[in-house]
Amino acid sequence: MLSLLAWIGRSTLQQLSGMGRMFLFLISAFAWAFRPPARIRLIVHHVRSIGVDSLSVVLLSGVFTGMVMGLQGYYSLRKFNAESFLGSAVALGLLRELGPVLSAFMVTGRTGSAMAAEIGSMKVTEQIDALYSMAINPIQYLVSPRIIAGLICMPLLTAIFDVVGIYGAYVIGVGLLGVSSGSYFAGMESSVVFQDVWSGLLKSISFGLIITWVCCYKGFTAPPMATGVGQATTESVVLCFVLILVWDYFMTSVML
């Protein structure tokens, strides 16, 4: 019994200290972000790798998510003779929840995992030690620009996801299933308010922070062994998915 309690205590302390280290890492990344020299070129580089390189997967997943919503929404609403509400149902679902969450999942899978693998590989091959030895702070050089780029890219990708999703549902609902184009957009116009848009974008900014923070941290703390990079990558993706869903619930409950 005592050994069980000791194990629970030890595990709890380990988890708490791990969380503490993660938060200190984030604070350090923010502190370094505001210290000169400004790494504009690096930020632009990471905007390209997070934003531009994720664009195709976000577009593809956005359009198919919209198409599925168009199909499902239409058959659900038809039971209540409310097909004309398809546009507002799709728009509200995408803007508030599915847009930010699914685009964050796509970016985690496409870029976050690569981020953890790249930094993890740099850790294992002593490239991070090399930066320290050249008096270059690796958090300022590797982490802060990625976090800033994540904060910039995620709302933009989410906005793109929302738009292509709405048009994906339009193609199915209006083009295939015969909902009138006017009622599709009129329903959307009457039900969507600005708060729906900015709450989704606010979520996406916080998801951008979660993805870059978690993936950089996991890469940075990758165990220095052959399996370390793989382990860091897997852990970063799983933790990002969980944190995105948990944080999404809290943000939704506050902003509703």
Add this chain to the structure above:
Amino acid sequence: MIKVVNLHKTFGNQGVLKGIHLELETGKITTIIGGSGSGKTVLLKHLNALLLPDRGSVLIDGKDITKLGERELNEVRQKFGVLFQGAALLDSMTIYDNVAFPLRKKTKMTENEIQERAEERLEQVGLTGMGYKYPAEVSGGMKKRAGLARALVMQPEIVLFDEPTTGLDPLLGKSIHNLIGKMHATFGFTGVIVSHDIPEVFQISDRVAMLANGIIEEVGTTKEFLASKNPVVRQFLQGDAEGPLAVL
């Protein structure tokens, strides 16, 4: 002068360094030898505070670097060049950019001056015309030479070499040793080499220290070291499985 005083380092339950005392003379090359896993690299990484000790101090020109803040530590680190075991070139950059990197980040040199200095170093290590390649596109020996060019590009006072010939064939290993000797003659840095490549490494060493069981067992000039009667040193030099050093 680098002075290591009563250095202790433990990882988990394993004590790696158990009270290291060592003085490294300015302008000389000191080689630290010892068995695999004896803590040579751990000791080397304490010299420029890549690792911090549990106890003890590392004095560089009388200043204890284990107690310094980030800013002061960075000033001290700029005195160092480091050649890592796997060269640790930044693999997102070409070899030329790797060599130019410290100059771009830490000096106010113009791009022309940087180019001149970086190409000079690449020429000195025999990599003229190879700067456009990425680290993944060159051999292990070329990576080490590029790492050496990067380590020397800021004209450091102290250069640390972590097993510079590991993973190379004997001929390539010898060429790296010769290159280190040549660069030392040119730049006159204080060198610290971690190696178990004996006796080849002795040709370029002024002094040798042996690390075993977490302490410095023996230190002296290369000649004194080779003549040592310390049974631990004799066993290591002769490669005997039997003796005071536990092999397995």
